[in-house]
Amino acid sequence: MKVGFLGLGDMGQAIVPRLFAAGHTVTGWNRTKQKAAPLLQRGILWADSPREVARGSEIVFSIVTDSAAVRALALGENGVIAGLRKDAVYLDMSTIDPDGSRAVAAEFAKAGLTMLDAPISGTTLTIGQGQAALMVAGDKAAFERVQAVLLAIGPKVTFIGAQGLAVQLKVALNMTLVIEVIGFCEGVALAEKGGVPREVAVEAFLKSVVASPVLSYRAPLILEGHSSDATYGNVNLQQKDMRLALDLGRKMGVPVPLGAAANEMLNACRGLGLAHHDFVAVYEVSPVSAGSSATKVGSTCRSASSLTRNPPVRTSCSSAGPFFLPARATTSIAIPTPTNFSSSFRAAASFTRTPAASLLSRAM
Known part of the structure; x- marks a missing residue:
């Protein structure tokens, strides 16, 4: 043909x-x-x-x-x-x-x-x-x-x-994919912070009930020496799709708080100069993973400012780990942690009533 x-x-x-x-x-x-x-x-x-x-x-x-x-x-x-x-x-x-x-x-x-x-x-x-x-x-x-x-x-x-329902489904699917991968990154970071070697945690995840096709090829990217070697979907591209999902949720009156929170993690990646990395780069900005021994906390604190054009306005080298955001991104970041999940959930839900373009503009 x-x-x-x-x-x-x-x-x-x-x-x-x-x-x-x-x-x-x-x-x-x-x-x-x-x-x-x-x-x-x-x-x-x-x-x-x-x-x-x-x-x-x-x-x-x-x-x-x-x-x-x-x-x-x-x-x-x-x-x-x-x-x-x-x-x-x-x-x-x-x-x-x-x-x-x-x-x-x-x-x-x-x-x-x-x-x-x-x-x-x-x-x-x-x-x-x-x-x-x-x-x-x-x-x-x-x-x-x-x-x-x-x-x-x-x-x-x-x-x-x-007409149009296939691409609508694809937008929903891509939102789910991003949430899944971010959840995986947070889970591995949590295990690593508690003393489980990152490689062991990744292997265990891929042998467990949470294993999936997307994790099978993206999970190795968070291992040392791999994060910059392959890009299946960079942060910018995935955030484009997240913007579509947030806009769709707003238009249809469907709350997508997990999608909104995931989008904020992608904002944080862009703020740290990781826009062209595969979006598993969210592992690098997780407040949990940032405090693990494998991420070299001291060097991260010293070098984070070189990754952005704006100086960090919030830094911390406490036991919770360092977390950096450029000046124009800090007002909209709401990342759930064990201590602030409820407030973050409420804030994330409010994002679905805000045009996604304005969410992006806060970090640009």
Whole structure:
């Protein structure tokens, strides 16, 4: 089948080879052609615009960072909408605002064209291993026409329902993923503070009932010498998805206090200069882990200011461990601890009534 693919960044680089392996011909486009070089060497065909990709394709996929990027490549005179054939299907795999996705799909419907939201759950690692999961929403007949191609990308494909519901589910899923990983980091930090070697704690967690696919590949990143070696989803990217979840909770009137508290931990990571690290970097800012012997408390206290452009306004080298926040972040951080959980829970609940953009601005 002739497949078009828009967005040849890390995820696109992982997905396209699976389409090759299934025998599909792939034509691609990326805003920066240089990023497509590895795929060009492997045989992907190049087109100069999303319109040109769509014109020669039976199915067109896109995966980009946000709603603005989706609109830019999907709509307009050089967008997918200008080149897509009536019998073709456009699937956006991006994790974006559900309302934004529905708005783009509505433009396709007006033009008599078909768009599905089809976000993918997985990292470059799990996609390469053939373990990715896809969620699809929109016209079910169109889904059934493209299902075989989706199964070439990942073996777990689920039809969710009406337009926009797949990306809505993906936002909820990503929020849950962040909460799970942060909970794991706090648990390991607690064990380590009590004297359990970090490596032993990680091994025990991965053999216990809390083990999960996401922990299987992220857990080793908190071990010495590994935290900067791999990035499956950096702090900035995960916080983008957390912002979507907090906005969705606010719009729907659904309290997400754990999501809000997790978002504050990501704020703390950014404040410490860890924005481009995998988000397991929350281990490094945990008040518990910061006081453990393995984290070299003294050197952390001396070097934390060098990680930020703003001098820390709160430092402590007490038995509770050091915790650093840049000046503009301190007013919104609320991290549950055994002594302040109740107040933090109430504060976190209030965050769901505050636009997530303002939460982010407090730490910027």
